[in-house]
Amino acid sequence: MGLGALLGLTAGVTLVAATATFGIARLRGRYDTVDTFWGLGFALVAVVAFPFGSGPLPLRLVTAALTVVWGVRLSVHLHVRNHGKPEDPRYQRMVERAGANPGLRMYGRVYLVQAVILWFVSLPVQFAMYGTGLGVLGWLGVAVWVLGFTFETVGDAQLSRFRADPDSRGKVLDTGLWRYTRHPNYFGDACVWWGLYLLACSTWPGAATILSPVVMTFTLARGTGKPMLEKGMAQTRPGYATYVERTSGFVPLPPKKLTRR
Incomplete structure (x- = not known):
């Protein structure tokens, strides 16, 4: 076919x-x-x-x-x-x-x-x-996929344990991967699709599908993913505004040191 x-x-x-x-x-x-x-x-x-x-x-x-x-x-x-x-x-x-x-x-x-x-x-x-084959880009894609899948699965597991703990009610998860990004699962999701995109790059038509991972990343970071979730969190979690100030919104980064006013 x-x-x-x-x-x-x-x-x-x-x-x-x-x-x-x-x-x-x-x-x-x-x-x-x-x-x-x-x-x-x-x-x-x-x-x-x-x-x-x-x-x-x-x-x-x-x-x-x-x-x-x-x-x-x-x-x-x-x-x-x-x-x-x-x-x-x-x-x-x-x-x-x-x-x-x-x-x-x-x-x-x-x-x-x-x-x-x-x-x-x-x-x-x-x-x-x-x-035409896996090649260097293909194996790089597998590595990026593994990174993303790890972030997604570990982030989801950490969040599930946090939600299951009665003492966490009303609090903000800011440990583990969530210390470095407010959305490790979304970041991981995006990496998974950039990895799969690299697997398609052994041909020029495959490389031309770059808008596909761009759309997925945009949807997660700017569309129905992160913004909708954060809007609800800001309304229900008192400490979420401070968490947003010090923690990267998407790409994992060391948390910022906040200066008290």
Whole structure:
């Protein structure tokens, strides 16, 4: 199968998967089901693309495996985090603002939009299936992926332990990786996709997919990721403003020393 045909196939599969997820969300009465779909959607694209690529088997295997491992871990983590809790307030507010036909509006504004972003961000994974080999950039990509995956998994584990501790109520997590960046999980997420992008760089068409990791990074740092989360934290955690002053917002850096006034 040629690359163009594969892109059409994965677009169709992503649309069907997003629509099916929306149906499940309606049955569950929870629109945050889309959070679980996010990582699994990338894994699905990688699995669908793998057998049709013409690139060397090691490159295709590494690309597919890294995408699936990242996607499944993220989806399981988000599902466990949301399980047994009320609907995510973000989606509650969206439904309240939707007016008439909230279901249709949520499908268009959330599920379809996420499907489009997912397919676009996954372009490096799809193009890597037609690459020429791992090479220096490919192995560098694996290293960047490992760095990102480590930040993401360790950061999520530290946050989960912090939230599970009753003594942490109303406090701000500022230890571990969270001492150096306010969002180690988001930083790790971005690194994962820059790593997967490097795996696609064995060809010029693959290198041209650079906007995919740019979009993912922008979404995490400036879009629906960091800003929305920090707005809620500032309203519920009294010490969060001071934490923001001394701690890097995205890229890990040594904390600043604040001067008392």
